[in-house]
Amino acid sequence: MKLPPLIYNSIGKFFFFILLELACILLVMNNGDVQKSRIMNRVRSFQTFFWKINTSVKNYTNLKKLNAELSQENAKLLSLNTLYKEQIIRQQGEQKLEELTAAMRQNLGDSTLTNYRFVLAKVVKNTINTEHNYLVIDKGREDGITEDLGVITPSGVVGIVRAVGAHYSYVLSFLNQKQHISAKVGQSQALGTLLWEGKNIKGAVLTGIPLSEDVKQGDIVYTSGSSAFFPPDIPVGYAKTSTIEDGIHKRVDVELILNYSTIDYVIVVKDLARAEIEALINDNR
Amino acid sequence: MQWPRYLIGGLIILILQLIACEFANFWPPLYIAVIPLFIILLPNNTNTYLLMLCGFVIGLLTDALADGVLGLNAAACVMVAATKSIVIKPLVKYDAQSTSIAVSSREFSWRKFLPLLTICYTLFFAIYLTLDGLGSHSISFFFVRLALNLSVNVALAYLLESLWIGRYFS
Numbered sequence: 025m026k027l028p029p030l031i032y033n034s035i036g037k038f039f040f041f042i043l044l045e046l047a048c049i050l051l052v053m054n055n056g057d058v059q060k061s062r063i064m065n066r067v068r069s070f071q072t073f074f075w076k077i078n079t080s081v082k083n084y085t086n087l088k089k090l091n092a093e094l095s096q097e098n099a100k101l102l103s104l105n106t107l108y109k110e111q112i113i114r115q116q117g118e119q120k121l122e123e124l125t126a127a128m129r130q131n132l133g134d135s136t137l138t139n140y141r142f143v144l145a146k147v148v149k150n151t152i153n154t155e156h157n158y159l160v161i162d163k164g165r166e167d168g169i170t171e172d173l174g175v176i177t178p179s180g181v182v183g184i185v186r187a188v189g190a191h192y193s194y195v196l197s198f199l200n201q202k203q204h205i206s207a208k209v210g211q212s213q214a215l216g217t218l219l220w221e222g223k224n225i226k227g228a229v230l231t232g233i234p235l236s237e238d239v240k241q242g243d244i245v246y247t248s249g250s251s252a253f254f255p256p257d258i259p260v261g262y263a264k265t266s267t268i269e270d271g272i273h274k275r276v277d278v279e280l281i282l283n284y285s286t287i288d289y290v291i292v293v294k295d296l297a298r299a300e301i302e303a304l305i306n307d308n309r
Numbered sequence: 310m311q312w313p314r315y316l317i318g319g320l321i322i323l324i325l326q327l328i329a330c331e332f333a334n335f336w337p338p339l340y341i342a343v344i345p346l347f348i349i350l351l352p353n354n355t356n357t358y359l360l361m362l363c364g365f366v367i368g369l370l371t372d373a374l375a376d377g378v379l380g381l382n383a384a385a386c387v388m389v390a391a392t393k394s395i396v397i398k399p400l401v402k403y404d405a406q407s408t409s410i411a412v413s414s415r416e417f418s419w420r421k422f423l424p425l426l427t428i429c430y431t432l433f434f435a436i437y438l439t440l441d442g443l444g445s446h447s448i449s450f451f452f453v454r455l456a457l458n459l460s461v462n463v464a465l466a467y468l469l470e471s472l473w474i475g476r477y478f479s
Binding site for chain 1: 357358361362365368369372378379380381383384387388391440443
């Protein structure tokens with residue numbers, strides 16, 4: 025179909041106008057620092073809006089899988105709960121279990137019993153294809169998020185909050201060569217440093233394990249809790265093969281439990297004791 | 310062939326603009342803009358592509374020579390050039406549009422020329438002030454600044470046009 029010359033001409037003029045205006049805006053951005061930062065802010069807010077839509081669609085299509093994972097998690101927690109109950113009954117009797125359960129129910133929701141506060145957040149943007157990956161989550165300063173908070177899921181460590189906006193936060197992913205996590209492995213809970221080497225998103229390495237420690241294939245790697253970012257005992261991965269590093273340490277290949285490509289929701293961890301600990305360290309330096 | 314004449318006219322307007330930038334822009338919220346006059350006063354039948362290109366070039370020259378942010382005046386001038394034919398349509402008769410008469414207060418009456426100046430300058434400052442401030446001030450400040458710049462610049466442009474520039478372009 026041929027367009028009438030008037031419409032054809034108008035479209036041409038419109039595109040020429042857009043072209044010139046874009047050239048002008050690029051010039052303004054390159055020559056005015058204030059204008060550049062303001063324009064980039066606007067562009068980023070548009071980007072976030074589209075990421076949000078994109079993620080909503082992805083989350084919706086992923087619901088079936090998410091449900092299955094949650095059911096699995098639930099089943100795992102139920103079996104753990106039963107195990108703990110049986111242990112208490114075996115060691116201290118049924119009466120003690122009832123007392124403990126009653127006390128727990130009474131204190132349920134009393135957040136002063138724990139050192140951690142958890143904030144659930146939705147992932148708006150998640151990169152996994154570069155050597156320096158990041159996430160954007162939909163909770164920010166107004167939700168009580170601050171910089172340097174740990175971000176986890178029940179099946180692993182996600183990263184650390186590095187920048188906070190009013191409603192969104194930028195999380196430096198664990199899939200980042202700058203990111204190191206304190207972790208423990210095996211029966212003896214030997215401490216080491218878990219890091220991502222940038223090779224694939226399913227694997228990491230645990231370094232600095234003393235030679236005397238025995239690490240078996242299939243041993244679970246947990247967060248140690250000695251860093252200020254993450255609570256202890258979050259399962260991170262399974263030990264695979266171990267090699268000797270520099271003749272003094274063991275280096276263990278770890279298969280990560282968390283699938284970083286399908287993270288929909290994360291938990292931001294606020295360690296309430298952290299400020300006190302940091303103040304103590306600073307005072308005694 | 311009128312184009313050398315318009316070229317010299319454009320050059321004079323550019324020099325006037327540079328003088329204004331150097332000596333008359335003493336208060337940051339107020340910007341004296343003469344260059345939109347060049348686009349407004351070019352003949353009625355000037356091709357819109359050419360008009361947009363003229364606006365882009367004179368705007369860019371002003372930005373470059375007046376030590377401003379490159380692209381600021383150019384973006385505003387391109388806007389005026391792109392919309393001039395649409396703005397002018399309801400103000401002049403159809404047959405007059407197809408002739409090569411210059412747009413001036415002598416050819417039009419002041420009743421038509423003043424609204425044309427006001428609309429073109431509104432478009433110019435809408436773009437200029439938006440890019441200049443870019444959300445650093447409140448919306449009310451933007452409108453106060455727009456009203457201030459419009460009243461001063463439309464009055465000045467009308468004065469300049471009726472005293473000299475309009476006669477040169479006609």
